[in-house]
Amino acid sequence: MNGREDARAGGRVGMWLFIATEIILFGGLFLLYSMYRLKNPADFHAGSLELNRVLGTLNTVILLTSSLTVACAIAALGNGRPKQSALFVVATIACAFGFLTVKAFEWTAKFHHGLYPNAKVLLSLSKGENLFFGLYYMMTGLHAVHVLVGIGVLSVMLIRVLRGAITPANPVYLVNSGLYWHLVDIIWIFLFPLFYLIT
Amino acid sequence: MDTSAVREMPGTQPHGPGMCSYIVVWGALILLTAMTVTVAGFNLQKIAIIVCLGIAAIKSTLVLFYFMHLRYEQRLVIKLLIPIVIATLAIFIGLTFSDVITR
Numbered sequence: 046m047n048g049r050e051d052a053r054a055g056g057r058v059g060m061w062l063f064i065a066t067e068i069i070l071f072g073g074l075f076l077l078y079s080m081y082r083l084k085n086p087a088d089f090h091a092g093s094l095e096l097n098r099v100l101g102t103l104n105t106v107i108l109l110t111s112s113l114t115v116a117c118a119i120a121a122l123g124n125g126r127p128k129q130s131a132l133f134v135v136a137t138i139a140c141a142f143g144f145l146t147v148k149a150f151e152w153t154a155k156f157h158h159g160l161y162p163n164a165k166v167l168l169s170l171s172k173g174e175n176l177f178f179g180l181y182y183m184m185t186g187l188h189a190v191h192v193l194v195g196i197g198v199l200s201v202m203l204i205r206v207l208r209g210a211i212t213p214a215n216p217v218y219l220v221n222s223g224l225y226w227h228l229v230d231i232i233w234i235f236l237f238p239l240f241y242l243i244t
Numbered sequence: 245m246d247t248s249a250v251r252e253m254p255g256t257q258p259h260g261p262g263m264c265s266y267i268v269v270w271g272a273l274i275l276l277t278a279m280t281v282t283v284a285g286f287n288l289q290k291i292a293i294i295v296c297l298g299i300a301a302i303k304s305t306l307v308l309f310y311f312m313h314l315r316y317e318q319r320l321v322i323k324l325l326i327p328i329v330i331a332t333l334a335i336f337i338g339l340t341f342s343d344v345i346t347r
Contacts (some may be wrong), residue, residue: 054319056254061322065329072333079337092302098281105277116311120263227312231304238296244286 053217060221064228071232071233074184078239081176086171095160101241104147105233111140112230115199115223125213129204134203134219137226141196142209148189181240186209188236189207191229198222250253261310269310 082089118133159166160178162206200224205211211219261269280299284292308326309315317323 054322055273057317058321061325065325068326068329072336076333076340080340083341098284102277102281105323106274108275109270110274111272112273112307112311118264120266131340134330169278172341217326224312227307230311231307234257234303234307235297238280238300242280242296243293244284244287 056217056221057224062226067228067232069092071184071235074180074187074241075137075235075244076224078180078184081173081180085171085173085176088171089177092174092177092244093240093242095158096181096241097154097157098241100147100151102239104144104238107140107147108230108233109142111144112227114140115226119216119220119223122211122213122216122219124205127209127212130219131203133204134199134206138196138199138203139191141199143188144192148185185240188229188232191232195222195226195229198225253329261316265310269306273303274307 047174086202113135114133117135118130121127121130121133152195155161155178161167162175162179167175199222202219206220276299283295283299286292288295304315314323314326
């Protein structure tokens with residue numbers, strides 16, 4: 046029993062180490078954003094006014110809700126209810142698709158206004174606004190890639206829960222997928238105020 | 245007791261809070277989101293940066309402690325990892341900041 050708990054803790058340590066590297070990865074981009082903002086306050090102000098605060102808030106609520114559903118999926122499995130757990134995983138995947146749909150609408154609107162890297166309209170603006178939108182696409186884009194990966198990982202977990210490969214006695218895969226999904230949520234918790242709220 | 249039977253079930257460790265407490269945490273997260281959006285609407289300039297990032301820090305702490313079970317974690321390695329990462333980032337940001345503003 047003690048050996049099994051050790052093995053399980055080993056799996057968690059591995060996942061948390063990965064989370065640590067992810068925080069450093071996004072931390073570097075946050076640092077870049079902060080320093081460019083310090084150097085170009087007026088341009089970053091103008092840039093953030095271009096972003097849609099309503100859609101940003103909507104996406105925040107969607108991701109927070111998906112964090113709740115994935116936490117409930119793990120709790121349901123722990124309570125010995127794999128079907129309920131699978132339903133919560135489905136809800137999480139649905140939220141992830143909802144998030145990406147909102148993101149797609151946002152980016153499409155920006156593209157229509159010529160606000161994308163190397164666009165003539167954006168190039169005619171100041172250097173600072175080009176930096177702002179460069180960082181916006183880089184950081185929200187990298188985050189969106191993480192959401193896509195999350196959809197893939199959670200889909201595999203859904204199949205495994207339904208097939209009975211993930212059980213209350215062996216929940217490590219689902220627990221670690223949940224940890225990953227919460228990390229994606231935490232990154233967005235910081236991206237949201239940086240790009241949409243602070244003007 | 246029935247609840248203790250569930251708690252003793254192998255594989256559910258580390259014991260996390262139940263669904264009810266998750267919903268409470270989610271409610272707090274939504275409330276904090278509403279707060280940060282409201283504060284941002286006041287146009288407080290520099291105070292808004294501190295308030296918005298402060299609320300973001302509280303929100304991520306809630307996610308880490310309750311959703312990610314860090315509060316119930318027994319292993320010291322895992323407990324220490326996030327403070328170490330935050331300290332590392334603080335050094336990166338602090339040193340770069342002091343360089344950029346004194347130039």
